Amino acid sequence: MTQYDSDQRLTVDGTALEDVAREFGTPCYVYSAKTLRENWARFESAFQRQNHLICYAVKANANPALLRSLKELGAGFDIVSAGELDMVLSVGADPRTIVFSGVGKTRQEIVHALNHNIGHFNVESVAELERINELAGAQNTIANVAIRANPDIDAGTHPYIATGLEQNKFGIPIAEVPKLEKTIKRLTNISLMGLACHIGSQIEKCEPFAEAALSLEQLRQTMTELGFEITSMDLGGGLAATADAPTINEWIDALETTIPPDVTLKIEPGRSMVGNTGVLLTRVEYLKQSDAKNFAIVDAGMNDFLRPALYQGWHDILNCRLRDQEQPLTWDVVGPVCESGDFLGKERQLAIHQDDLLAVTCAGAYGYVMTSTYNGRPRPAEVLIDDGRATLIRQRQKDLAEPIT
């Protein structure tokens, strides 16, 4: 998505990032509409079967412009809160394509989703099954539910984003699910029509996905024998967006080979859909060199991009002006926030000057959505590049000192 032009300026689809920074300021997220469309096309062409639904995981990036594009391309949505439900409804999502995940759905959130007749709830506990049944009963309706099973599979990812192990809070242990037969049959205001799982995020191998698909398919067969008609199998998201991760094609292949073709196969991609569509632009404020360390202090901090601080996430950092004639030095690229954990990248080889513009790559997923106003810092701006035009799609936050109303 990024490329240096003949003037040695870093560009996104032909637009120089220097120009974007001049117009919209920094820190600033910049997304490529073209890359988003290409990612979508990769997903669509990877599926061999007719019955499938790509439910984009809204939590990865909820900018309305991106949600609208995805909706227009034909995406369904995986949501985890009433807030996300409102966001996708506001861009015109078809409620039947919405899957509601999450371990802690409140009564209000469930009622809100029932009112809008969403596709189904991915249910994560027996208590939640009972609650949905009760609330659907009060509305005299029947709620579609899928049980999210926890298959106890090690996805080999950072412990904070591994979700498919038995020590994780997510899902119902897979061996317990058939034992719920009588409970589910007693709850007459729910209809069990699906099974789901999501084993984690930033997964760099196909094997855990294949293993999860097999476990879920075995569960489907068991549930069928118990008299349930499971028409939907939701394998979640989780594919990494790193260069050596499996391709989208390889991921879908790993799932498709196991799930029978007459069952609707759903996935909930977040990072693999939007990760590589975005960069975070940040300006070098100061360079500080000593015998022990070289620090490049930039104007984006952990409040603007939390992944490095929270998961030691690695994101390549590029200078928006190619200084390939200069000797690179080793820099810790750090933010202005008063925490030593506030860094964007450590020990990076860069040729940089004060006031240079840097681009933190693969920042389209879990970037803006995880921003905060910590240290009294406004949330950054967001810009979309489409067909040679740069459009502001979210203003930099203005009023930090809001009155209590």
Ligand code: LLP
């Ligand atoms: N479905 C469910 C139920 C999920 O919990 C998630 C992510 C996804 C789908 C999408 O996963 P993806 O395809 O994006 O890996 N903030 C962390 C990632 C948290 C992921 C939470 N769940 C990070 O920056 O790495």
